[in-house]
Amino acid sequence: MASSASSQLPGDLGRLPEDLGDLDAFKREVSQLIGVNLAGYQDRQMERRILTLMRQEGASDPTTYLEVLRSDARKLREFALGVTIHVSEWFRDAGRFEDLARVVMPELLARFQRLRIWSAGCSVGSELYSTMIVADRLGALERCEFLGTDVDAEVLGRARAGVFDAGEQKGLAARDARRYFEPVGDGALQLRPDLVDRARFERHDLLADPYGRRFQLILCRNVTIYFTQDSKARVYGHLSSALDVDGVLFLGNVERVTPPDSSLQPVCPSFYRKRA
Numbered sequence: 580m581a582s583s584a585s586s587q588l589p590g591d592l593g594r595l596p597e598d599l600g601d602l603d604a605f606k607r608e609v610s611q612l613i614g615v616n617l618a619g620y621q622d623r624q625m626e627r628r629i630l631t632l633m634r635q636e637g638a639s640d641p642t643t644y645l646e647v648l649r650s651d652a653r654k655l656r657e658f659a660l661g662v663t664i665h666v667s668e669w670f671r672d673a674g675r676f677e678d679l680a681r682v683v684m685p686e687l688l689a690r691f692q693r694l695r696i697w698s699a700g701c702s703v704g705s706e707l708y709s710t711m712i713v714a715d716r717l718g719a720l721e722r723c724e725f726l727g728t729d730v731d732a733e734v735l736g737r738a739r740a741g742v743f744d745a746g747e748q749k750g751l752a753a754r755d756a757r758r759y760f761e762p763v764g765d766g767a768l769q770l771r772p773d774l775v776d777r778a779r780f781e782r783h784d785l786l787a788d789p790y791g792r793r794f795q796l797i798l799c800r801n802v803t804i805y806f807t808q809d810s811k812a813r814v815y816g817h818l819s820s821a822l823d824v825d826g827v828l829f830l831g832n833v834e835r836v837t838p839p840d841s842s843l844q845p846v847c848p849s850f851y852r853k854r855a
């Protein structure tokens with residue numbers, strides 16, 4: 580997968596047309612159809628994506644597009660995939676994963692007997708499995724539990740299968756490919772079944788569903804960048820509550836907890852520790 584969210588949609592619109600007319604109504608209606616509330620996402624980005632998808636479909640206006648989506652389950656599915664961006668990589672932002680491997684995870688392992696690790700907005704699973712490989716290198720697999728969640732059921736199915744085609748192997752080093760995967764044809768790699776079996780994947784909407792508790796490490800990377808400020812603040816508050824004291828929140832490379840949350844102390848770029 581490519582790494583730039585903004586380059587996801589071919590023909591993405593540089594400017595929005597003046598008359599967005601019934602786009603608000605469209606967003607409300609389509610949110611019901613796909614089960615994801617689009618009101619929590621930044622308007623301009625979301626509207627660009629909707630209009631791009633609408634034009635790719637050849638629909639002239641949101642009302643017509645809504646009719647198409649109502650009557651065609653496959654197109655509705657494509658729409659849902661198109662509005663929730665699924666770009667992911669192995670060991671995304673390699674320097675941050677080095678910090679995880681050298682400093683953060685060893686400290687967590689020194690502090691806690693067991694680590695419950697949650698990749699929130701896990702897409703096809705490369706992020707959670709990268710963390711699993713880090714734990715394996717530290718000899719700590721048996722002490723860790725791995726949960727991946729996403730709002731999108733399709734990517735979760737792919738994460739559970741643990742098969743990554745050639746386009747989904749960005750960031751994966753050849754030595755890791757040899758050690759942890761089996762080739763399954765057409766350049767695709769199957770993650771070792773003993774590792775796939777260690778991960779649990781569940782559907783969870785960060786903007787709507789109740790959060791679990793007592794995690795020691797939460798990765799929420801490149802997910803909230805699409806959310807409104809209000810939604811971000813709520814999500815970070817919930818993620819903080821889901822962490823044990825001294826647990827760590829791991830964000831994407833350019834992400835910050837904004838507005839700052841007093842319960843989350845920045846420790847090094849991209850990492851926050853839950854305060855007592």
Ligand SMILES: C[S@@+](CC[C@H](N)C(=O)[O-])C[C@H]1O[C@@H](n2cnc3c(N)ncnc32)[C@H](O)[C@@H]1O
Pocket residue numbers: 663664665666667668671699700701702703706728729730731734783784785786799800801802831
């Ligand atoms: C850009 S991908 C990031 C994947 C991975 N975290 C990474 O950084 O490589 C964003 C993921 O967030 C998911 N997502 C978007 N809105 C969500 C929500 N409200 N709740 C949970 N996941 C969401 C998308 O379906 C997508 O798989």
